[in-house]
Amino acid sequence: MSILVVGLSHRTAPVALLERVSVSGDALAKLLLDVRGEPTVSEAMVVSTCNRVEVYADVDRFHGAVTAVTDLLATHCGINQEQLTPHLYVQYEDRAVHHLFSVACGLDSMVVGEGQILGQIRVALKLAQDQGTVGSVLNELFQQALRVGKRAHADTAIDRAGASLVGVGLTLAERELGPISGKRALVVGAGSMSALSAATLVRSGVTDIVIANRTYDRAVRLAESVGGRAVRLTEIPAEIAEADIVISCTGAGSCLITDETVAGAMGRGRDLFLLDLALPHDVDPGVRALPGVTLVDLESMQQAGVADDIGDGGRAEAIAAVQTIVTEEVAAHLEAGRAARVTPTVVALRSKAAEVVDSEMGRLISRVPELEGRLRDEVAQTVRRVVDKLLHEPTVRVKRLASSPGGDQYAEALRELFNLDPQKPEAVSRMEVES
Structure with missing residues (x-):
């Protein structure tokens, strides 16, 4: 069996397409189970974030598995294969492991070095474990990917090479509004990205934070954790009228914040910064036409390449250090895999x-x-010692040789x-x- 990755990300697809292929909740679980149900697939996982959808599988046939996974992605996302295929990338065996470790370290993120991807990988692994679609191969691989990501953040300056998407967004907010310390912020949503947004606002000196969410109890819990207050979604227009910064990241599937809502909340001479981190969009792009309103979303960040413009100190050195870690860890993983494959033969001998x-x-x-x-016992022990000594050298050597390229021979x-x-x-x- 071999590791296969089929996916698309902000590097290969426009945000508009990523918006259409975004899968979550029951749809994500269904895609996961359908991939695992393919005859060519023995284990499966899906990593789905705001800027990537990737299917990882342990497969026995390359071409058949690629075709099956591509078909399922197109079917589940309601997109013609002709539209989807040009934006897909396929990684196999060694390259697939290298890709996963790079993703876990944040090297493949829109903002290089962001740490949120580790949590997203952990969530993907937990879902696959709950659904019973992973076994020893993918479970061990993803556990190692998490360790590699943690090592990259602990041993290098990659954290300082790039902030999270929220951090980048707030840097852009300061370009428009000046220092945001003391500003009033509205966070729409109460999921993991919203929690990250609220925490980042607090670290930036924003103390007046309002959380709006469909489930009011969740809004209350998040608001209490950051010393803010909670409101219901119906109160969003009134809160926008008082806010300087709005961060929305619900992925509700439709625009929660329309241009009419924002227009009605804008007073003369005031500025408003909106950061839309949701796929599909939470904020109507039409708000950009309103005076005093600045909207930054994933698409505009992608087009402007802001991830490469901010926090550049030591960036090249940090990236090079993480790339070295990834190379070392991939080599160690492959060596361990080759050694493990010879173990049944040694045990059989x-x-x-x-x-x-x-x-x-x-x-x-x-x-x-x-x-x-x-x-009699002494004779038996002597015979066993002789056999063990005769077998020791060849078994040690075959394990050592098996960890080298071509070692299976x-x-x-x-x-x-x-x-x-x-x-x-x-x-x-x-x-x-x-x-």
Whole structure:
């Protein structure tokens, strides 16, 4: 089996298309289960964020799996394959592992180095575990990806090379409004992105924060955590009239904040900054035509390349350091994988040797019945020690050689020379005990 990635992101697709392929909730779970149900797929995961949708799968056939996953993405998103395919990327085996680790470190994010992707990967893994679509292969791979991402943030300055999307958005707000400390902010939504937005506002010195959400209790909990207050969605127009900054990130599927709402809330001579981090959009793009209103959304950030313009100190060095970490971790993962593949062969060899020792000891005892007690045990231990010493060097060497490119050939030669079957019940049972 091999790792396959099929996906699209802000690097390959316009935001308008990402908006259409965005999947969440029950639709995301259904896509996940349908991918896992394909005959070519043994395990599946889907990472779906505001700027990427990626399907990860452990597959036994490359072309068949790519076709099946592409078909499912198009079907679930209601998009013709002709529209979708030009924006897809496909990574396989080593490249797929490298891609995942790069994503986990924030190297592939719209804002390089942002840490939110780690939480999104963790959520994707939890969903796949809950739905039963992952096994040992993807579970171990994604656990390692999370460790690699944490290492990148702990060992390098990648955190300072780029802020989160919220941080970038607030930097742009300061360009328009001046210092935002002391300003009034409205956050629409109470999910993880909204919580991040509220926390970032607090760190920026904004103390007057209002949380609006469809589920009022969730708005209350988030508001209490940042010392703000909660309102219902019906109160948004009145709150916009008092706000300097509005951050919306619900992904409700329709515009919650229309140009009519904003126009009605604008007073003469005041400025309003809106940051729309939702896919699909929460804010009607038509608000840009209103005097005093600035709207920044994912599409405008993508087009302007603001992620590359902000916080550039040491950026190149930090990225290079993280790239080195990714290269090291990919090599370690592949080496461990190759070594693991030879383990069943080594266990089968030792199992066969144990069978031979037991058989020969049985013959010896039947031919020399007076060989009893301590003397018989000593003979058995001596024979086993001889066999262990004979097998030690070749098994150590085959494990070492298996971790090098083409190392599978050594295990294959061992199986051929000793007529080994790693799937025999005796070998499998022994491997379970030794592991």
